[in-house]
Amino acid sequence: MDNALLAQLLGSALAVALLVGLSAWARIARPAPALDETAARKLLADEFPDHGVQAVWIAGDGAGVVARSADLALVLWRKGDGYVARSGPWRDVVSAGAVDGRVRLTALDGAPRLSLGDRAWPPAEIAA
Amino acid sequence: MKPALDPVQLAIPFFVVAIVLEILLARFGKARASYEPRDAATSLMMGLGSTIAGLVTGGAVFAASLWVWEHRLFTIPMTAIWAWVVLFFAEDLTYYWFHRLSHERRFWWASHVNHHSSTHYNLTTALRQTWTGGVAGTWLLWLPLSLLGFPPAMVAIQKGISLVYQFWIHTEAVKRMPAWFEAVFNTPSHHRVHHARNARYLDANYAGILIIWDRMFGTFIPEDDAEPCRYGIVRNLPNFNLFTNVFHEWIGIGKDLAGSRSPREVVGYLFGPPGWSPDGSRETSHTLKARWRARAQEHKPADNAP
Numbered sequence: 001m002d003n004a005l006l007a008q009l010l011g012s013a014l015a016v017a018l019l020v021g022l023s024a025w026a027r028i029a030r031p032a033p034a035l036d037e038t039a040a041r042k043l044l045a046d047e048f049p050d051h052g053v054q055a056v057w058i059a060g061d062g063a064g065v066v067a068r069s070a071d072l073a074l075v076l077w078r079k080g081d082g083y084v085a086r087s088g089p090w091r092d093v094v095s096a097g098a099v100d101g102r103v104r105l106t107a108l109d110g111a112p113r114l115s116l117g118d119r120a121w122p123p124a125e126i127a128a
Numbered sequence: 129m130k131p132a133l134d135p136v137q138l139a140i141p142f143f144v145v146a147i148v149l150e151i152l153l154a155r156f157g158k159a160r161a162s163y164e165p166r167d168a169a170t171s172l173m174m175g176l177g178s179t180i181a182g183l184v185t186g187g188a189v190f191a192a193s194l195w196v197w198e199h200r201l202f203t204i205p206m207t208a209i210w211a212w213v214v215l216f217f218a219e220d221l222t223y224y225w226f227h228r229l230s231h232e233r234r235f236w237w238a239s240h241v242n243h244h245s246s247t248h249y250n251l252t253t254a255l256r257q258t259w260t261g262g263v264a265g266t267w268l269l270w271l272p273l274s275l276l277g278f279p280p281a282m283v284a285i286q287k288g289i290s291l292v293y294q295f296w297i298h299t300e301a302v303k304r305m306p307a308w309f310e311a312v313f314n315t316p317s318h319h320r321v322h323h324a325r326n327a328r329y330l331d332a333n334y335a336g337i338l339i340i341w342d343r344m345f346g347t348f349i350p351e352d353d354a355e356p357c358r359y360g361i362v363r364n365l366p367n368f369n370l371f372t373n374v375f376h377e378w379i380g381i382g383k384d385l386a387g388s389r390s391p392r393e394v395v396g397y398l399f400g401p402p403g404w405s406p407d408g409s410r411e412t413s414h415t416l417k418a419r420w421r422a423r424a425q426e427h428k429p430a431d432n433a434p
Contacts, residue, residue: 005183012179015144016172019252022148023163026155030162046358049327050419080164082247084366110366 029081034062040076047085048074055126060101060117066093068126075105077112084110094122133281135288143295147251150301159301161250166368168252173370174242175255185262193271193280202277212286215278216337219270219286223336226269228347231331232413237402238377239264245373247360249323254298259374290336294319314339317351324357325364327420330413362403362411377402 035043040056044067051069058065063078073093076083092107098121104113153159204211230240239260246253261267273283294314302316309315314335322333332349335342342348351357365372384397389406396404403412 009176009180012140012176016169016176019144019147019151019172020165020169022151023168023252024165026151026163028151028154028162029164049423079364079366080166080247080368081162082164082360082364084364086363086366112366 032081040065057123059114061115064114139292171252171256178257181259189267197274200277204277224341227334254295320357327416
Protein backbone atom coordinates (compact mmCIF):
# COMPACT_ATOMS: atom_id res chain seq x y z
CA MET A 1 0.00 0.00 0.00
CA ASP A 2 1.57 3.31 -1.02
CA ASN A 3 1.78 6.28 1.31
CA ALA A 4 -0.70 8.44 -0.60
CA LEU A 5 -3.36 5.75 -0.36
CA LEU A 6 -2.66 5.18 3.32
CA ALA A 7 -2.93 8.92 3.98
CA GLN A 8 -6.21 9.01 2.07
CA LEU A 9 -7.67 6.13 4.08
CA LEU A 10 -6.54 7.63 7.39
CA GLY A 11 -7.96 11.01 6.35
CA SER A 12 -11.25 9.36 5.41
CA ALA A 13 -11.41 7.52 8.75
CA LEU A 14 -10.81 10.82 10.57
CA ALA A 15 -13.55 12.50 8.51
CA VAL A 16 -15.94 9.64 9.40
CA ALA A 17 -15.20 10.11 13.11
CA LEU A 18 -15.73 13.88 12.89
CA LEU A 19 -19.00 13.57 10.97
CA VAL A 20 -20.39 10.98 13.40
CA GLY A 21 -19.34 13.23 16.30
CA LEU A 22 -21.04 16.21 14.67
CA SER A 23 -24.26 14.23 14.13
CA ALA A 24 -24.22 13.16 17.79
CA TRP A 25 -23.66 16.74 18.92
CA ALA A 26 -26.50 18.01 16.72
CA ARG A 27 -29.08 15.75 18.41
CA ILE A 28 -31.26 15.54 15.34
CA ALA A 29 -32.43 11.94 15.66
CA ARG A 30 -36.16 11.38 15.37
CA PRO A 31 -37.99 11.68 18.66
CA ALA A 32 -38.62 8.23 20.15
CA PRO A 33 -40.68 8.64 23.31
CA ALA A 34 -41.82 5.64 25.35
CA LEU A 35 -44.72 3.96 23.57
CA ASP A 36 -48.23 4.07 24.93
CA GLU A 37 -51.02 1.87 23.59
CA THR A 38 -52.15 4.38 20.94
CA ALA A 39 -48.64 4.84 19.55
CA ALA A 40 -48.01 1.08 19.71
CA ARG A 41 -51.19 0.32 17.77
CA LYS A 42 -50.27 2.88 15.11
CA LEU A 43 -46.84 1.33 14.68
CA LEU A 44 -48.37 -2.14 14.54
CA ALA A 45 -50.79 -0.98 11.85
CA ASP A 46 -47.88 0.37 9.78
CA GLU A 47 -45.77 -2.76 10.17
CA PHE A 48 -48.48 -5.44 10.07
CA PRO A 49 -51.32 -3.94 8.04
CA ASP A 50 -52.88 -7.33 7.29
CA HIS A 51 -53.09 -8.48 10.91
CA GLY A 52 -55.84 -7.52 13.28
CA VAL A 53 -54.45 -6.90 16.76
CA GLN A 54 -56.40 -8.44 19.64
CA ALA A 55 -54.34 -7.19 22.55
CA VAL A 56 -51.14 -5.28 23.19
CA TRP A 57 -48.45 -5.70 25.86
CA ILE A 58 -45.98 -2.83 26.22
CA ALA A 59 -42.54 -3.29 27.76
CA GLY A 60 -41.78 -1.60 31.06
CA ASP A 61 -39.55 1.05 29.44
CA GLY A 62 -41.97 1.64 26.56
CA ALA A 63 -39.35 0.46 24.05
CA GLY A 64 -40.96 -2.81 23.03
CA VAL A 65 -44.34 -4.22 22.13
CA VAL A 66 -45.77 -7.72 21.95
CA ALA A 67 -49.20 -7.97 20.36
CA ARG A 68 -51.36 -10.96 19.69
CA SER A 69 -52.95 -11.60 16.34
CA ALA A 70 -54.62 -15.03 16.51
CA ASP A 71 -51.75 -17.54 16.69
CA LEU A 72 -49.12 -14.94 15.83
CA ALA A 73 -47.07 -12.69 18.08
CA LEU A 74 -46.34 -9.33 16.48
CA VAL A 75 -43.27 -7.83 18.11
CA LEU A 76 -41.68 -4.39 17.87
CA TRP A 77 -38.56 -3.19 19.59
CA ARG A 78 -36.57 0.01 19.50
CA LYS A 79 -33.39 0.23 17.48
CA GLY A 80 -31.81 3.68 17.60
CA ASP A 81 -34.62 6.13 16.92
CA GLY A 82 -36.80 3.61 15.07
CA TYR A 83 -38.35 0.20 15.56
CA VAL A 84 -37.69 -3.30 14.25
CA ALA A 85 -40.70 -5.50 13.54
CA ARG A 86 -40.88 -9.28 13.55
CA SER A 87 -43.60 -11.87 13.93
CA GLY A 88 -43.51 -15.46 15.15
CA PRO A 89 -45.73 -18.20 16.54
CA TRP A 90 -47.44 -16.88 19.67
CA ARG A 91 -46.76 -20.02 21.69
CA ASP A 92 -42.99 -19.91 20.94
CA VAL A 93 -42.60 -16.20 21.61
CA VAL A 94 -44.36 -16.15 24.97
CA SER A 95 -42.57 -19.28 26.17
CA ALA A 96 -39.42 -17.16 26.73
CA GLY A 97 -38.41 -16.96 30.37
CA ALA A 98 -37.82 -13.71 32.26
CA VAL A 99 -34.41 -13.12 33.83
CA ASP A 100 -33.33 -10.07 35.85
CA GLY A 101 -36.34 -8.03 34.84
CA ARG A 102 -35.91 -8.73 31.15
CA VAL A 103 -37.24 -11.23 28.68
CA ARG A 104 -35.24 -12.34 25.64
CA LEU A 105 -37.40 -13.45 22.74
CA THR A 106 -35.10 -16.01 21.17
CA ALA A 107 -37.86 -17.34 18.91
CA LEU A 108 -37.40 -14.23 16.77
CA ASP A 109 -34.38 -13.36 14.66
CA GLY A 110 -32.56 -10.54 16.38
CA ALA A 111 -33.64 -12.04 19.74
CA PRO A 112 -34.81 -8.75 21.27
CA ARG A 113 -34.54 -8.15 25.02
CA LEU A 114 -37.60 -6.41 26.41
CA SER A 115 -37.69 -4.73 29.80
CA LEU A 116 -40.46 -5.98 32.09
CA GLY A 117 -40.61 -3.18 34.63
CA ASP A 118 -43.70 -3.94 36.71
CA ARG A 119 -45.38 -5.85 33.84
CA ALA A 120 -46.10 -9.54 34.22
CA TRP A 121 -44.56 -12.05 31.79
CA PRO A 122 -45.93 -13.93 30.01
CA PRO A 123 -48.58 -11.29 29.46
CA ALA A 124 -51.45 -12.94 31.27
CA GLU A 125 -54.10 -10.58 29.94
CA ILE A 126 -53.48 -11.66 26.34
CA ALA A 127 -52.04 -15.15 26.80
CA ALA A 128 -55.33 -16.98 27.15
CA MET B 129 -5.78 0.49 -12.12
CA LYS B 130 -8.15 3.43 -12.46
CA PRO B 131 -8.40 6.41 -14.80
CA ALA B 132 -6.35 9.46 -13.76
CA LEU B 133 -9.57 11.48 -13.46
CA ASP B 134 -11.90 9.95 -10.88
CA PRO B 135 -14.96 12.13 -10.29
CA VAL B 136 -15.83 10.32 -7.05
CA GLN B 137 -12.39 10.89 -5.52
CA LEU B 138 -12.48 14.53 -6.58
CA ALA B 139 -15.92 14.96 -5.02
CA ILE B 140 -15.07 13.57 -1.56
CA PRO B 141 -14.34 17.02 -0.02
CA PHE B 142 -17.68 18.21 -1.42
CA PHE B 143 -19.43 15.19 0.13
CA VAL B 144 -17.97 16.03 3.55
CA VAL B 145 -18.88 19.72 3.34
CA ALA B 146 -22.42 18.92 2.16
CA ILE B 147 -22.99 16.49 5.06
CA VAL B 148 -21.71 19.06 7.55
CA LEU B 149 -24.07 21.64 6.05
CA GLU B 150 -27.05 19.26 6.14
CA ILE B 151 -26.41 18.47 9.81
CA LEU B 152 -25.95 22.12 10.77
CA LEU B 153 -29.02 23.29 8.84
CA ALA B 154 -31.11 20.58 10.52
CA ARG B 155 -29.62 21.42 13.93
CA PHE B 156 -30.69 25.03 13.58
CA GLY B 157 -34.09 24.18 12.12
CA LYS B 158 -33.36 25.49 8.64
CA ALA B 159 -33.73 22.19 6.80
CA ARG B 160 -35.40 18.86 7.25
CA ALA B 161 -32.99 16.05 8.10
CA SER B 162 -32.62 13.46 10.81
CA TYR B 163 -29.43 11.69 11.85
CA GLU B 164 -29.03 8.79 14.25
CA PRO B 165 -25.28 8.71 15.00
CA ARG B 166 -24.92 4.90 14.86
CA ASP B 167 -26.85 4.79 11.62
CA ALA B 168 -24.68 7.56 10.17
CA ALA B 169 -21.53 5.75 11.36
CA THR B 170 -22.66 2.56 9.60
CA SER B 171 -23.33 4.48 6.37
CA LEU B 172 -19.97 6.24 6.45
CA MET B 173 -18.05 3.07 7.33
CA MET B 174 -19.81 1.32 4.45
CA GLY B 175 -18.53 4.08 2.17
CA LEU B 176 -14.99 3.77 3.46
CA GLY B 177 -15.10 -0.02 3.25
CA SER B 178 -16.41 0.04 -0.30
CA THR B 179 -13.40 2.13 -1.33
CA ILE B 180 -11.12 -0.57 0.09
CA ALA B 181 -13.19 -3.37 -1.50
CA GLY B 182 -12.97 -1.47 -4.79
CA LEU B 183 -9.17 -1.58 -4.58
CA VAL B 184 -9.32 -5.37 -4.40
CA THR B 185 -11.61 -5.93 -7.39
CA GLY B 186 -11.20 -2.66 -9.32
CA GLY B 187 -8.03 -3.72 -11.11
CA ALA B 188 -9.58 -6.94 -12.42
CA VAL B 189 -12.73 -5.10 -13.52
CA PHE B 190 -10.74 -2.46 -15.37
CA ALA B 191 -8.50 -5.12 -16.97
CA ALA B 192 -11.59 -6.99 -18.21
CA SER B 193 -12.95 -3.74 -19.67
CA LEU B 194 -9.63 -3.11 -21.37
CA TRP B 195 -9.60 -6.62 -22.85
CA VAL B 196 -13.12 -6.17 -24.23
CA TRP B 197 -12.21 -2.74 -25.64
CA GLU B 198 -9.24 -4.28 -27.46
CA HIS B 199 -11.85 -6.38 -29.30
CA ARG B 200 -14.14 -3.39 -29.93
CA LEU B 201 -16.53 -3.03 -32.86
CA PHE B 202 -15.85 0.67 -33.45
CA THR B 203 -13.25 3.18 -32.37
CA ILE B 204 -14.88 6.02 -30.47
CA PRO B 205 -12.67 9.03 -29.74
CA MET B 206 -12.58 10.18 -26.13
CA THR B 207 -12.14 13.78 -27.29
CA ALA B 208 -15.37 14.00 -29.31
CA ILE B 209 -18.28 15.83 -27.69
CA TRP B 210 -20.82 13.63 -29.51
CA ALA B 211 -19.18 10.58 -27.94
CA TRP B 212 -19.71 11.98 -24.44
CA VAL B 213 -23.34 12.82 -25.24
CA VAL B 214 -24.01 9.29 -26.53
CA LEU B 215 -22.17 7.77 -23.56
CA PHE B 216 -24.18 9.89 -21.11
CA PHE B 217 -27.41 8.30 -22.32
CA ALA B 218 -25.96 4.82 -22.86
CA GLU B 219 -24.33 4.67 -19.44
CA ASP B 220 -27.44 5.99 -17.73
CA LEU B 221 -29.58 3.36 -19.48
CA THR B 222 -27.07 0.69 -18.39
CA TYR B 223 -27.30 2.01 -14.85
CA TYR B 224 -31.10 1.76 -14.92
CA TRP B 225 -30.97 -1.94 -15.85
CA PHE B 226 -28.15 -2.67 -13.40
CA HIS B 227 -30.19 -1.04 -10.65
CA ARG B 228 -33.41 -2.80 -11.60
CA LEU B 229 -31.63 -6.17 -11.68
CA SER B 230 -30.08 -5.35 -8.29
CA HIS B 231 -33.56 -5.00 -6.79
CA GLU B 232 -35.51 -7.66 -8.61
CA ARG B 233 -33.11 -10.65 -8.45
CA ARG B 234 -31.86 -11.87 -5.10
CA PHE B 235 -28.24 -12.67 -6.07
CA TRP B 236 -27.63 -9.03 -6.98
CA TRP B 237 -29.93 -7.71 -4.25
CA ALA B 238 -27.60 -9.42 -1.74
CA SER B 239 -24.91 -7.00 -2.83
CA HIS B 240 -27.11 -3.92 -3.15
CA VAL B 241 -29.37 -4.36 -0.09
CA ASN B 242 -26.93 -2.66 2.26
CA HIS B 243 -27.39 0.63 0.41
CA HIS B 244 -31.03 0.43 1.50
CA SER B 245 -30.75 -0.81 5.07
CA SER B 246 -30.68 2.61 6.69
CA THR B 247 -33.98 3.74 8.16
CA HIS B 248 -32.83 7.30 7.56
CA TYR B 249 -32.57 9.24 4.35
CA ASN B 250 -29.80 11.77 4.53
CA LEU B 251 -26.60 12.49 2.64
CA THR B 252 -24.67 9.79 4.51
CA THR B 253 -27.09 7.23 3.05
CA ALA B 254 -25.63 8.03 -0.37
CA LEU B 255 -22.23 6.82 0.84
CA ARG B 256 -23.63 3.55 2.18
CA GLN B 257 -22.11 1.59 -0.71
CA THR B 258 -21.69 -2.12 -1.29
CA TRP B 259 -18.56 -4.07 -0.45
CA THR B 260 -19.49 -7.07 -2.57
CA GLY B 261 -20.41 -5.50 -5.92
CA GLY B 262 -17.21 -6.79 -7.55
CA VAL B 263 -18.05 -10.35 -6.52
CA ALA B 264 -21.68 -10.02 -7.62
CA GLY B 265 -20.42 -9.18 -11.10
CA THR B 266 -22.87 -6.43 -12.01
CA TRP B 267 -19.91 -4.60 -13.57
CA LEU B 268 -20.29 -7.01 -16.50
CA LEU B 269 -23.30 -4.97 -17.61
CA TRP B 270 -21.02 -2.07 -18.55
CA LEU B 271 -18.73 -4.19 -20.78
CA PRO B 272 -20.93 -3.81 -23.89
CA LEU B 273 -20.08 -0.09 -23.84
CA SER B 274 -16.40 -0.96 -24.18
CA LEU B 275 -17.25 -3.55 -26.83
CA LEU B 276 -19.00 -0.80 -28.78
CA GLY B 277 -15.78 1.19 -28.62
CA PHE B 278 -16.03 3.57 -25.68
CA PRO B 279 -12.60 3.59 -23.98
CA PRO B 280 -12.77 2.01 -20.48
CA ALA B 281 -11.44 5.20 -18.89
CA MET B 282 -14.26 7.16 -20.51
CA VAL B 283 -16.85 4.68 -19.20
CA ALA B 284 -15.30 4.80 -15.72
CA ILE B 285 -15.42 8.60 -15.70
CA GLN B 286 -19.09 8.63 -16.76
CA LYS B 287 -19.92 6.04 -14.07
CA GLY B 288 -18.21 8.33 -11.57
CA ILE B 289 -20.18 11.35 -12.77
CA SER B 290 -23.40 9.37 -12.30
CA LEU B 291 -22.43 8.38 -8.75
CA VAL B 292 -21.53 11.96 -7.86
CA TYR B 293 -24.86 13.17 -9.28
CA GLN B 294 -26.72 10.64 -7.15
CA PHE B 295 -25.13 11.92 -3.94
CA TRP B 296 -27.22 15.07 -3.62
CA ILE B 297 -30.57 13.35 -4.17
CA HIS B 298 -30.24 11.45 -0.88
CA THR B 299 -31.86 14.12 1.21
CA GLU B 300 -35.14 15.16 2.77
CA ALA B 301 -33.98 18.77 2.79
CA VAL B 302 -35.15 19.33 -0.80
CA LYS B 303 -38.90 18.84 -1.22
CA ARG B 304 -39.44 19.26 -4.96
CA MET B 305 -37.38 20.65 -7.83
CA PRO B 306 -39.04 22.69 -10.63
CA ALA B 307 -41.59 20.64 -12.62
CA TRP B 308 -39.47 20.47 -15.77
CA PHE B 309 -36.54 19.14 -13.73
CA GLU B 310 -38.70 16.56 -11.95
CA ALA B 311 -39.96 15.41 -15.38
CA VAL B 312 -36.51 14.67 -16.76
CA PHE B 313 -34.04 14.13 -13.94
CA ASN B 314 -33.80 11.92 -10.91
CA THR B 315 -34.48 14.11 -7.88
CA PRO B 316 -34.64 13.85 -4.09
CA SER B 317 -38.41 13.31 -4.35
CA HIS B 318 -38.12 10.47 -6.88
CA HIS B 319 -35.29 8.84 -4.98
CA ARG B 320 -37.05 9.06 -1.61
CA VAL B 321 -39.69 6.82 -3.16
CA HIS B 322 -36.95 4.44 -4.27
CA HIS B 323 -35.65 4.15 -0.69
CA ALA B 324 -39.10 3.77 0.86
CA ARG B 325 -40.35 0.49 2.32
CA ASN B 326 -44.05 1.36 2.08
CA ALA B 327 -45.63 -1.41 -0.01
CA ARG B 328 -46.94 1.04 -2.61
CA TYR B 329 -43.45 2.41 -3.28
CA LEU B 330 -41.51 -0.86 -3.60
CA ASP B 331 -39.45 -1.58 -6.72
CA ALA B 332 -39.73 1.86 -8.28
CA ASN B 333 -37.59 4.72 -9.60
CA TYR B 334 -34.40 2.91 -10.52
CA ALA B 335 -32.96 5.92 -12.35
CA GLY B 336 -29.39 7.13 -12.06
CA ILE B 337 -29.43 10.63 -13.54
CA LEU B 338 -32.45 10.60 -15.89
CA ILE B 339 -35.88 9.56 -14.57
CA ILE B 340 -37.05 9.13 -18.19
CA TRP B 341 -36.07 5.44 -18.14
CA ASP B 342 -38.54 4.71 -15.31
CA ARG B 343 -41.24 6.58 -17.17
CA MET B 344 -40.45 4.61 -20.34
CA PHE B 345 -40.27 1.17 -18.72
CA GLY B 346 -43.22 1.57 -16.33
CA THR B 347 -41.36 1.67 -13.02
CA PHE B 348 -41.99 5.32 -12.16
CA ILE B 349 -43.98 6.09 -9.00
CA PRO B 350 -44.34 9.72 -7.86
CA GLU B 351 -43.99 10.66 -4.21
CA ASP B 352 -47.42 11.11 -2.62
CA ASP B 353 -47.37 13.66 0.19
CA ALA B 354 -50.35 11.86 1.73
CA GLU B 355 -48.18 8.81 2.34
CA PRO B 356 -44.78 9.83 3.69
CA CYS B 357 -41.89 7.52 2.87
CA ARG B 358 -40.79 5.09 5.59
CA TYR B 359 -37.20 4.20 4.83
CA GLY B 360 -35.25 0.97 5.00
CA ILE B 361 -35.92 -2.57 3.89
CA VAL B 362 -39.05 -4.67 4.32
CA ARG B 363 -37.49 -6.52 7.28
CA ASN B 364 -35.31 -3.93 8.92
CA LEU B 365 -32.07 -5.23 10.42
CA PRO B 366 -32.12 -5.84 14.18
CA ASN B 367 -28.81 -4.06 14.91
CA PHE B 368 -26.21 -1.58 13.63
CA ASN B 369 -23.50 -4.23 13.21
CA LEU B 370 -21.46 -3.38 10.11
CA PHE B 371 -20.83 -6.99 9.12
CA THR B 372 -24.47 -7.98 9.59
CA ASN B 373 -25.25 -5.12 7.27
CA VAL B 374 -22.75 -6.23 4.61
CA PHE B 375 -23.30 -9.96 4.64
CA HIS B 376 -26.80 -10.72 6.00
CA GLU B 377 -28.42 -11.43 2.65
CA TRP B 378 -25.46 -13.52 1.43
CA ILE B 379 -25.74 -15.54 4.64
CA GLY B 380 -29.48 -15.89 4.07
CA ILE B 381 -28.84 -17.20 0.55
CA GLY B 382 -26.27 -19.67 1.93
CA LYS B 383 -28.74 -21.01 4.50
CA ASP B 384 -31.48 -21.35 1.90
CA LEU B 385 -29.18 -23.13 -0.54
CA ALA B 386 -28.08 -25.52 2.20
CA GLY B 387 -31.73 -26.46 2.75
CA SER B 388 -32.62 -26.71 -0.94
CA ARG B 389 -34.20 -29.93 -2.13
CA SER B 390 -34.14 -29.49 -5.92
CA PRO B 391 -32.37 -27.58 -8.72
CA ARG B 392 -35.55 -25.50 -9.04
CA GLU B 393 -35.19 -24.37 -5.44
CA VAL B 394 -31.50 -23.55 -5.93
CA VAL B 395 -32.30 -21.38 -8.95
CA GLY B 396 -35.26 -19.77 -7.19
CA TYR B 397 -33.29 -18.91 -4.05
CA LEU B 398 -30.43 -17.47 -6.13
CA PHE B 399 -32.15 -15.71 -8.97
CA GLY B 400 -35.77 -15.39 -7.92
CA PRO B 401 -37.05 -12.09 -6.59
CA PRO B 402 -35.96 -11.26 -3.02
CA GLY B 403 -38.34 -13.11 -0.69
CA TRP B 404 -38.96 -15.97 -3.11
CA SER B 405 -39.67 -19.32 -1.48
CA PRO B 406 -40.75 -22.66 -2.98
CA ASP B 407 -44.12 -22.65 -1.23
CA GLY B 408 -44.73 -18.91 -1.55
CA SER B 409 -44.83 -18.49 2.23
CA ARG B 410 -42.41 -15.55 2.25
CA GLU B 411 -43.14 -12.04 1.08
CA THR B 412 -41.90 -10.58 -2.20
CA SER B 413 -42.42 -7.03 -3.44
CA HIS B 414 -45.06 -8.42 -5.75
CA THR B 415 -47.13 -10.02 -2.97
CA LEU B 416 -46.72 -6.98 -0.69
CA LYS B 417 -47.91 -4.65 -3.44
CA ALA B 418 -50.81 -6.94 -4.34
CA ARG B 419 -51.98 -6.91 -0.70
CA TRP B 420 -51.58 -3.13 -0.55
CA ARG B 421 -53.72 -2.78 -3.71
CA ALA B 422 -56.36 -5.05 -2.20
CA ARG B 423 -56.44 -2.98 1.02
CA ALA B 424 -56.60 0.27 -0.96
CA GLN B 425 -59.47 -1.11 -3.02
CA GLU B 426 -61.28 -2.21 0.13
CA HIS B 427 -61.06 1.25 1.67
CA LYS B 428 -61.92 3.09 -1.53
CA PRO B 429 -65.39 4.62 -1.39
CA ALA B 430 -67.75 3.17 -3.97
CA ASP B 431 -67.91 5.34 -7.11
CA ASN B 432 -71.70 5.48 -7.04
CA ALA B 433 -72.07 5.92 -3.31
CA PRO B 434 -74.76 8.42 -2.42
